[in-house]
Amino acid sequence: MRLNQTEDSKPAAIIDRSLTLELVRVTERAAIASAGWRGKGDEKAADRAAVEAMRDELHRIPIAGRIVIGEGERDEAPMLFIGEDVGAGEGPAVDIAVDPLEGTTLCAKNQPDSICVLAMAERGGLLNAPDVYMQKIAIGSGYAQGTVDLDLSARENIQSLARAKGVPVSEITACMLDRPRHANLLEELRSTGCAIKLISDGDIAGIIHAVNTEDTGIDIYIGSGGAPEGVLAAAALRCIGGQMQGRLMLDTEEKRQRAQRMGIADPNRKYRTDELASGDVLFAATGVTDGSLLNGVRFRRNSVRTATVVMRSWSQTVRWITAEHHR
Numbered sequence: 538m539r540l541n542q543t544e545d546s547k548p549a550a551i552i553d554r555s556l557t558l559e560l561v562r563v564t565e566r567a568a569i570a571s572a573g574w575r576g577k578g579d580e581k582a583a584d585r586a587a588v589e590a591m592r593d594e595l596h597r598i599p600i601a602g603r604i605v606i607g608e609g610e611r612d613e614a615p616m617l618f619i620g621e622d623v624g625a626g627e628g629p630a631v632d633i634a635v636d637p638l639e640g641t642t643l644c645a646k647n648q649p650d651s652i653c654v655l656a657m658a659e660r661g662g663l664l665n666a667p668d669v670y671m672q673k674i675a676i677g678s679g680y681a682q683g684t685v686d687l688d689l690s691a692r693e694n695i696q697s698l699a700r701a702k703g704v705p706v707s708e709i710t711a712c713m714l715d716r717p718r719h720a721n722l723l724e725e726l727r728s729t730g731c732a733i734k735l736i737s738d739g740d741i742a743g744i745i746h747a748v749n750t751e752d753t754g755i756d757i758y759i760g761s762g763g764a765p766e767g768v769l770a771a772a773a774l775r776c777i778g779g780q781m782q783g784r785l786m787l788d789t790e791e792k793r794q795r796a797q798r799m800g801i802a803d804p805n806r807k808y809r810t811d812e813l814a815s816g817d818v819l820f821a822a823t824g825v826t827d828g829s830l831l832n833g834v835r836f837r838r839n840s841v842r843t844a845t846v847v848m849r850s851w852s853q854t855v856r857w858i859t860a861e862h863h864r
Contacts, residue, residue, distance in 0.1 A: 552629055552631065552657065552658075552659065552817045552819060552851075553628075553629070554849065554852070556598065556599075556600065556629075556657070556819065557819060557821075557847055557849060557856075558847075559597075559598045559599075560598075560655055560657060560819055560821040560847060561821055561823075561845050561847050561858055561860075562594055563591055563594040563595055563598070563655055563821070564591070564653045564654065564655050564821045564822060564823035564845060565823050565843045565845060565860060565862070566590045566591065566593075566594045567587040567588075567590045567591040567594070567637050567638070567653040567823070568587070568652070568653040568823035568824065568825045568833075568834050568843055569590070569834055569841055569843065569862070570586040570587055570589070570590035571583045571584070571586045571587040571590075571637075571638050571644055571651075571653065571825050572644075572825050572826075572833065572834035572836070573586065574586055574644060574645065575644055575645075575647045575651075575825065575826060575833075576645070576646065576647030577645065578645050578646070579645060580641040580642055580644070580645045581641075583638055583641055583644045583645055584637065584638045584641045587637035587638040587653055587825075588608060588616050588617055588637045588638075589616065590637075591617065591635060591637045591653065591655070592616045592617050592623065595623040595624060595633070596623060596624065596625065597625065598623075598624050598625060598628075599624070599625050599627050599628035600623075600624035600625065600627075600628040600629055600630075600631050600657075601622070601624055601626055601627065601628060601629065601630045601631070602622065602623040602624035602631050602632075602633045602657070603620065603621070603622055603623070603630075603631070603632055603633065603660070604617055604618065604619055604620060604621045604622075604623060604633050604634075604635065605619060605620075605632045605633065605634060605663050605664075605665045606619070606633075606634030606635060606636075606656075606663060606665070606666060606765040606768050606769065607619050607621065607633075607634075607635055607765075608635075608637070609668060617635055617637065619665070619799075629659070630659075630660040631657050631658060631659060631660060631662075632657070632658050632659070632660055632661065632662055632663045633655065633656070633657055633663075634655070634656040634657075634658075634663050634765065634768050634769050634772065635654065635655050635656075636653075636654040636655075636741065636765065636766060636769055637653055637654075638651065638652075638653060638825065639651065639652050639653070639654050639738070639739055639741055639742075639766065640652065640738040640739045640825075640826075642737075642738055643737070643738050643739065643825075643826055644825050644826060647826055648737070648826060649826055649827055649828040649829065650736070650738065650739040650742050650826065650828035650829060650830065651738075651739070651824075651825040651826040651828070651833070652739065652741070652742065652822045652823065652824055652825055652828070652830065652831060653822065653823045653825060654741055654769050654820075654821070654822045655820075655821050655822075656768070656769050656772035656773075656814065656818060656819065656820045656821075657818070657819045657820075658772065658814060658815070658816055658817065658818045658819075659816040659817045661815075661816070662814060662815045662816035662817070662818060663768055663772065663813075663814055663815075664768050664771075664808065664812070664813045664814070665799045665800055665801075666764040666765055666767065666768050666785065666799070666801075666813075667764060667785070667792065667795045667796045667799055667801070668763065668764065668765060669763075669764050669785055669786055669787060669792050669795075669796070670761045670762065670763065670764065670785075670786040671761060671762065671763065671764035671766075671767040671783045671784065671785055671786060672687055672760075672761050672783065672784045672786060673740070673744065673758065673759070673760065673761065673762060673767055673770075673781065673782070673783050674686070674687055674694065674757070674758065674759050674781070674782050675744045675747045675748060675757065675758040675759075675770070675774065675779060675780065675781040675782075676698060676747060676748065676756065676757050676758075676779060676780050677747065677748040677749070677750050677756075677778070677779050677780075678748065678778035678779050678780070680698075680701050680780065681701070682780070684697055684698060684701045684780070685697060685698055685757065685780070685782075686782065687782045687783075687784055687807055688807070690725070691722055691725045691726050691729075691759060692725055692726075692728070692729050694757070694759065695709055695711065695726065695729045695731050695757070696729070698756060698757055699731075702756070706729050706730050706731050707730045707731065707732075709729075709731040709732070709756045709757065710731065710732040710733070710734060710754055710755050710756050710757075711726055711731055711732070711733050711734070711755075711756065711757045711758070711759055712733075712734045712735075712736060712743045712746060712747055712755045712757070712758045712759075713726075713733065713734075713735060713736070713743075713758065713759055713760035714735070714736055714737075714738070714740055714743070714760055714761075714762055715735035715736060715737055716760075716761075718761065719760050719761070722759070722760060723735075726759070734755060739828075740758070740760075740762040740763070740766055740770070741766050741769050741770045741773070741822070742822075742828065742829065742830045743755075743758050744758045744770040744773070744774070744781065745770065745773050745774075745777070745830060746758070746829065746830070747779070748774060748777060748778060748779030749777070753829065761786060764783070764785055767781075767783045767813060768813050768814060769820070771783070771808075771810045771813035771814040772813075772814040772818050772819075772820045772850075773820045773822075773848060774810050774814075775810060775811065775814045775815075775818045775820075775850040776818060776819075776820055776848030776849055776850045776853065776854075776855065777848060777853075777855055778853075779810070780809075780810065781809070781810045781813070782807055782808065782809060782810075783807075783808045783813055784805070784806065784807050784808065785801065785804065785806075787801075787804040814850075816850075817850060817851050818849070818850040818851075819847070819848070819849050819850075820847070820848045820849075821845060821846070821847040821848075822845065822846055822847075823843055823844065823845040824843070824844045824845075830846070831844045831845070831846060832844040832859075839863060839864055840861050840862060840863050840864060841861075841862040841864065842859065842860065842861055842862070843859070843860050843862065844857070844858070844859050845857070845858045845859075845860070846858075
């Protein structure tokens, strides 16, 4: 049912709420398919299983979907490539962002926090970001705009956040990817006296943790990671609140030209959450391996159990779904 807009109400929902459970089925199926490859050391096979399952299930949904964040450009990926049409072809025109298996290495090694992720927004609602690195910073809701900023140093951001929280810097915990490129950033953060949580992969979950401070103890996410994952994280934040900024790292002419072909006019632009993901947004993620965000897939004698979080920006609802799939 489409909701009507009145003068004093929020904008009408573009995406029918019934599609929420449809998205859950997509990420569940991808998670079950890739979970069969946990701990087997084959990242490509795990990713391929997730991609094939996700694409097959997407084609069952009553949408006219278009992939804007996917497995790569058409000549790089046979399925779920950028620009591919998905869905049954009937229903709302929507943009789709997917990470069929975030943390392929985590899945291959059966380590925590591998998840299957998908976001859906009204057409034009998701930034068509190239597969490059993105500078990112994110905090929870309830802070003044500008409390943290990509143009500030890491030290300035930590100190500003501590002042906003009314706590000493030593009580701030920052989350970041454990990467060699972050060596200087890590040294600067440690010099402030704040605590640091290093994660091996999965910065979508890391950013979500940074805005769920009461549950996770993480106050801020900082550092660089994939731009596609940045858009997916922004979709989640549109549903649960929080602040995020992202800036594409277009450090070569080839990357700048590729971004320009995808509609990026300003290579130095600093994007807010609502510029990365706007309008009516849905987000779903299903755990593949056990993690701090979601439990992984459980294979039982006669059934399979999955754990999924699904969010909707229009209603600001978050649902945690444990499903039993009978074999």
